[in-house]
Amino acid sequence: MRYNKREIKIPKFNNNEIIRKIIRTVNTEGFYLVLFICFCIVAAATVWTVKVNVDRLENINSLENKNYVQNNQSNYTRAAEEEENIESAAIQQEEVYNDNTEEVIKEEGENIANEVISNMPVFSVPVQGTVCLDYTKGTLIYSKTLDQYIVHSGIDIEAPLNSPVSAAADGVISKVEETKDMGITIWISHKNNITTVYSNLSTAEMVETGQKVKKGDVISGVGDTALFETIEVPHLHFEVIQNNKHQDPKEFLSIK
Numbered sequence: 001m002r003y004n005k006r007e008i009k010i011p012k013f014n015n016n017e018i019i020r021k022i023i024r025t026v027n028t029e030g031f032y033l034v035l036f037i038c039f040c041i042v043a044a045a046t047v048w049t050v051k052v053n054v055d056r057l058e059n060i061n062s063l064e065n066k067n068y069v070q071n072n073q074s075n076y077t078r079a080a081e082e083e084e085n086i087e088s089a090a091i092q093q094e095e096v097y098n099d100n101t102e103e104v105i106k107e108e109g110e111n112i113a114n115e116v117i118s119n120m121p122v123f124s125v126p127v128q129g130t131v132c133l134d135y136t137k138g139t140l141i142y143s144k145t146l147d148q149y150i151v152h153s154g155i156d157i158e159a160p161l162n163s164p165v166s167a168a169a170d171g172v173i174s175k176v177e178e179t180k181d182m183g184i185t186i187w188i189s190h191k192n193n194i195t196t197v198y199s200n201l202s203t204a205e206m207v208e209t210g211q212k213v214k215k216g217d218v219i220s221g222v223g224d225t226a227l228f229e230t231i232e233v234p235h236l237h238f239e240v241i242q243n244n245k246h247q248d249p250k251e252f253l254s255i256k
Contacts, residue, residue, distance in 0.1 A: 121169035121190045123252045124215055126198060127222060127236045129159035130256055135248045144231045153246045154197065154239035157255070161202070161234045162221040167213040168196050168238075168253070176204050182237060183225025188213065197239035200226035 133141070133156035140149035167188055174195065175187035182199040186207060189195050202223030213219065222236050229237065240249045 120192050121171070121194060122215065123168045123196075124166070125157075125253050125255050126168045126196075126238055127157050127159045127163055127165050129157040129163070129235070131250070132156050132158040132233060132235055135246075135250065137248070143228070146228060154199075154237055155249045156229070156232065156235040156237055158233050158235045159222045161224065163236075164218045165198055165201060165220045165222060165236055167215055167217045167219055169194075169215045171196070171213060173207045173209055173211045173213060173219075176207060176209055178204060178225065181226065181228045183227070184220065184223060186219055188219075193243050195241045197237075197241065199237035199239070200224065200229060200235065 133152060135155050136152045138151065141152050142148070143150045169188075169190050171188040171190040173186065174189040175185075177187075178184045184201040184204045185197060185199040186201060186204070187195055187197055198220065200223055201220040202225070203220050207213065207219045222234055224230060224234060226237060229235070238249055240247045240252050
């Protein structure tokens, strides 16, 4: 059996062509590879940059918050200290004011008391005798003459008829009168808005209105001119009025 010999053609490769193909392939694939690598590098750099910026921002915010807190704490501390100082100063000022006020009030009270004491007349018993009928403050007592219970606005000092009646303190005769109920009556004005009243007297001829008298000066005598007290024993009806209010004469006199 015979075979036809056929020429088998082996392709011939051109080395330059192969190299160019390889270079084209490498260039094409390498470009993308390089591009990918560059992209990865850029992405990594971007992520790193973002992370650095975020960390920086966090550090800045943390520092600002810390400074803000510290500043606020300092402000609060200063405000509290200032408020405490203001309160302390106010308390000290109030204490000083209260102390000064108490001293002023005390001093004024002492001055008023001293003035009242200095203006208070010194009284003496207007007639020698004993009290036969007391002063009543809203309490009713029995009147023999009127045969009823009455309010007695003074004291009755028992003494013989025509016994000398003297001014109880220095003053000025403010009124001389004679009434049906209390008979001949003399009024004397004294210091500290005090008036003494002498009733059931024997005469009104010894003094006159506006006359100045000294303590112990005789102004009249014990009489029996008071119709409301004619049944009583001979006596001087004596009253003390201060600031237009009747007072107990025994608080001004040393008498039994």
